[in-house]
Amino acid sequence: MLNAKRTVKDLKELRTLTATDGGGQRVAWTDTWLKAREWFKDKLRDLPVEVHQDAAGNIWATLKGESDQALLMGSHLDCVPNGGWLDGCLGVVAGLEVLRRINTQYNGKPPVTIRLVDWADEEGARFGRSLLGSSAFAGTHTIAADRGRTDREGVRLEDAQKKCGVDIDRFPEAGAERKNAAAYLELHIEQGPVLERKGLALGVVTGTKGVERWGINFTGQAAHSGSTPMNVRKDALAAAAKLALEIRSIAGKHADAVCTMGSVKTWPGIVTAVVGRCETTLDQRDLDPKVLKQMFEEAQAKSRQFAEEEGCTVEWEKIWSIEPIPFHPELLAFCDESVQRASGTAFRLPSGPLHDAAEVARAGIPTVMIFTQSLKGISHNKIEDTLEEHIEMGVTALDSLASRTMKWILEKR
């Protein structure tokens, strides 16, 4: 029997063990993270599972089934400094409960193999590289780019990993874990306000949005604020301000698209000078690659128009981008059913933030996610929370989704 209340109890136990007054401290490659993982492995001791850490530091618990075809479930125990108690942990601990139920139901031998995973370093909080373990699993990780990363104290990622028994040169070996992976399910807190605003406990995640992330730099002419008439100025801030407002119209044409100017820097940046150079950042996201492309092109065209209007020039510098990653259509349909049954409504939404599930889906493994409501939409903060009844609904939905997906794996075989 599934005991969804036990998931809440387990999560609280983990919080007591690893949080401070400032919030969760399960930052990857730290002692507190190792403590959280030891707790997790302790919980697994009651089950007839094989447990090991792969070459990228991901922990796998495998309940061997009649078939080698495997249903994967999981998420990440690591969090940002002063983080919440649910971001990541929820999916691991809920998956543990589902694993228990399946083990009990099938007397330790389910029809398909069940694997629970705790991905290593989803957040990238300490070394700036998110989705580290899942990208090694997916084979999209590049050792060269990450080897030299350091934290604020100058500790190298490579050295911090060694202390946790992980050798960066062996990362590609984590790809072996993809063998027989037939599907991947992940329960996660939304980390945004959409479900709460709709009064919904759960949501069906359609995929992770693609991201275009750019630096946009306007150059005009610094000038004395007292002696330079308004009509002869080349005000780089004015061009940037127009773009800061325009990106809202650009996003507004599409249902779930977002555009954000998160940083503005001005030079000379003093009260007595017209801004001669203004450096901004733009982050654009949507699940539809055509929408993403259209928004990117519109922002570029508008930035050029505004630069010209203000007698300025503009350059775009790429920061980062990733394509949209839609989840699996059949799993989405199963997810609709499970979420509907557990919470009364099946509302679909894309995820703005990335998740390990995106890496798994990129590797070609059928994937889907369930979101639980996020109170006040706040995450990466100690006040991050979900109502206990919503957590329980999430565990229940994940459990029925797992059953349906197991059946589907058998049917496909």
Next chain:
Amino acid sequence: MLNAKRTVKDLKELRTLTATDGGGQRVAWTDTWLKAREWFKDKLRDLPVEVHQDAAGNIWATLKGESDQALLMGSHLDCVPNGGWLDGCLGVVAGLEVLRRINTQYNGKPPVTIRLVDWADEEGARFGRSLLGSSAFAGTHTIAADRGRTDREGVRLEDAQKKCGVDIDRFPEAGAERKNAAAYLELHIEQGPVLERKGLALGVVTGTKGVERWGINFTGQAAHSGSTPMNVRKDALAAAAKLALEIRSIAGKHADAVCTMGSVKTWPGIVTAVVGRCETTLDQRDLDPKVLKQMFEEAQAKSRQFAEEEGCTVEWEKIWSIEPIPFHPELLAFCDESVQRASGTAFRLPSGPLHDAAEVARAGIPTVMIFTQSLKGISHNKIEDTLEEHIEMGVTALDSLASRTMKWILEKR
């Protein structure tokens, strides 16, 4: 006979003595500034003038006349680091030439007393306090506020002054120099593009604009750029961007008004977060106190409106302000005549930047200024320049203005 070409020659001589490849280095309270002032005092040795440094470090050369009533002329030899060859020097060296002419014409005994002044530290480049010497003269200087000022190396203003023979505690004694001051004339480079754009060599300065200088801080809610839908954001940058554009309309309603947002800072200021706090600065200037007040009130009202529209709050923090200082109407009329005669046109314009003349006018002494055209409108830079023929016209205009003002002083007596 006035020799306006000699002014150009003198200015070049001073430049050779005190500039580097980077530009003028006559920063107040430095050795190079003292060298410039020694050069100035050397030039005065050919004239029957009494020379002394007042308690605030201003240098006075007095040609005693039939009347004690004194015509004052001058400007400042100090400049910003890597500054130009004309900003300040022009008025002192042109005044020197006019003094020479008057001395020759009247055989050392003009009808009114003529005083040439080199104000100390107009720029405030090293210690951040501009109009230092002229404010001591005007009696508007406050010792307590300036005593503790330090430069980038931590040297105290008080100590730097001591090395130049100036004791900050004796600053108020400089007020004694106001005795018998009947008028003050100053020739200065425009430091802006207005005259060049109008194709004019000279301009009649109607006064110095009043300034309202404020920090304006918008507070919204930082949020994840991926998970926060556009319509629930409280984007502090959006409110600031609206104001950055609105201030142009606010200034645009008035002929000579300017409004500048010179600095924008964003928090958390990262590509992946909606801006939760945006700190900006606003500098507003006009010669008409009613216009200045109206612009200030409009900007305040608009900032509140924009904050409300964006779900943000806004606070205003005063940085600094000064009232508009109009020059003397009769001297303005004489200035019109002199500038007309020297250059063919008498165009009136207010000064956006402050000048020592503003402090003198605040002290109740009838004051007027003449501007020479500034090539490309650029100042505080080694490329600062005025055509030599325009410099000569400026000296000629100052000279005839001095003659007319001497007559006026005698008439008033």
